[in-house]
Amino acid sequence: MKALVLEKAHELRLRDIPLPTELGPDDVKIAIRTVGICGSDVHYYQHGSIGSFVVREPMVLGHEAAGVVTAVGRNVTSLKPGDRVCMEPGIPDWTSRASRSGLYNLDPSVRFWATPPYHGCLVPEVIHPANLTFKLPDNVSMAEGAMVEPLAVGMQAVTKARITPGAIGVVIGCGTIGIVTALAALAGGCAEVVITDMQQEKLDIAARYPGLHSVNISKQDPLAKVRAMTDNWGADVVFECSGAQKAYENLFDFAAPGGTVVLVGMPQGKVAYDVVAAAAKELRVEHVFRYANVYDRAISLLSSGKIDVKPLISRTFPFEQSVEAFEFAAKGQPNVVKTQIVLE
Numbered sequence: 001m002k003a004l005v006l007e008k009a010h011e012l013r014l015r016d017i018p019l020p021t022e023l024g025p026d027d028v029k030i031a032i033r034t035v036g037i038c039g040s041d042v043h044y045y046q047h048g049s050i051g052s053f054v055v056r057e058p059m060v061l062g063h064e065a066a067g068v069v070t071a072v073g074r075n076v077t078s079l080k081p082g083d084r085v086c087m088e089p090g091i092p093d094w095t096s097r098a099s100r101s102g103l104y105n106l107d108p109s110v111r112f113w114a115t116p117p118y119h120g121c122l123v124p125e126v127i128h129p130a131n132l133t134f135k136l137p138d139n140v141s142m143a144e145g146a147m148v149e150p151l152a153v154g155m156q157a158v159t160k161a162r163i164t165p166g167a168i169g170v171v172i173g174c175g176t177i178g179i180v181t182a183l184a185a186l187a188g189g190c191a192e193v194v195i196t197d198m199q200q201e202k203l204d205i206a207a208r209y210p211g212l213h214s215v216n217i218s219k220q221d222p223l224a225k226v227r228a229m230t231d232n233w234g235a236d237v238v239f240e241c242s243g244a245q246k247a248y249e250n251l252f253d254f255a256a257p258g259g260t261v262v263l264v265g266m267p268q269g270k271v272a273y274d275v276v277a278a279a280a281k282e283l284r285v286e287h288v289f290r291y292a293n294v295y296d297r298a299i300s301l302l303s304s305g306k307i308d309v310k311p312l313i314s315r316t317f318p319f320e321q322s323v324e325a326f327e328f329a330a331k332g333q334p335n336v337v338k339t340q341i342v343l344e
């Protein structure tokens with residue numbers, strides 16, 4: 001089967017590669033239609049590793065996918081051939097202690113698409129557990145379905161934040177994850193959300209959403225903006241989505257006393273954490289790692305129209321041009337949020 005294979009850093013090829021084809025009793029077979037390119041895919045392409053995850057063998061990329069069910073295993077009753085679906089890319093061991101504790105995203109033995117040594121989904125057909133395959137309503141497109149994976153990260157962050165109605169939010173970083181976190185925060189009850197970045201083009205995309213206020217930190221002081229909006233009290237919830245070390249220098253200044261800070265972005269190295277600043281406000285600090293039990297909710301928000309991810313899909317490439325698509329995404333152009341690949 002022809003797949004987009006990362007041979008090693010900087011070397012991508014569309015080529016045949018042997019992949020599992022056996023349909024287990026609890027699996028479904030899915031014809032892949034749309035795959036989003038994630039920052040992690042681009043990082044593996046450019047560096048061949050993320051932290052301790054090193055690409056040692058050729059690996060199929062991609063983990064943000066939607067498609068159509070073509071066959072179902074004999075135990076599967078929830079899905080049938082022809083169903084349009086999107087897939088949760090991490091397959092845990094359901095008998096593990098983490099899974100039994102309701103923390104299946106933290107199962108150390110999770111097999112996550114396109115995280116070495118596991119292959120991803122930039123391939124015409126995949127076998128996947130039915131219980132990690134979610135039906136898309138008719139009014140949710142394949143392109144939107146492939147956006148459920150990044151949206152799920154925002155959903156997890158907002159779930160951790162425990163937002164109350166009318167809260168004021170701040171999101172640091174206006175990449176895909178920053179914007180979907182801001183949209184999930186609005187859908188989760190925030191009255192207003194301030195989103196900050198240095199790239200004006202991305203901020204302009206975010207500012208088109210009602211309730212989202214963009215601040216270009218190279219031109220305007222985001223702290224002054226938040227203080228002005230909150231009578232100097234600070235934001236109820238702060239989401240760090242940039243992964244920039246510098247963002248940590250004054251991160252806690254954005255939060256109101258008793259507020260919550262959710263760390264979503266992954267910094268390259270260790271960061272300094274101002275314990276006294278956080279303590280003086282009794283801030284609650286939360287971390288997220290991927291997501292658990294949010295896919296169905298994310299799909300509901302897309303279907304109900306409470307979240308619209310369509311403006312975030314910047315460019316679409318055919319599967320045959322997957323290598324070009326990666327080169328395009330790797331340029332990191334300021335007006336590009338999400339690049340997707342479409343299979344016929």
Ligand SMILES: [Zn+2]
Nearest residue numbers: 038064149150
């Ligand atoms: Zn992703």
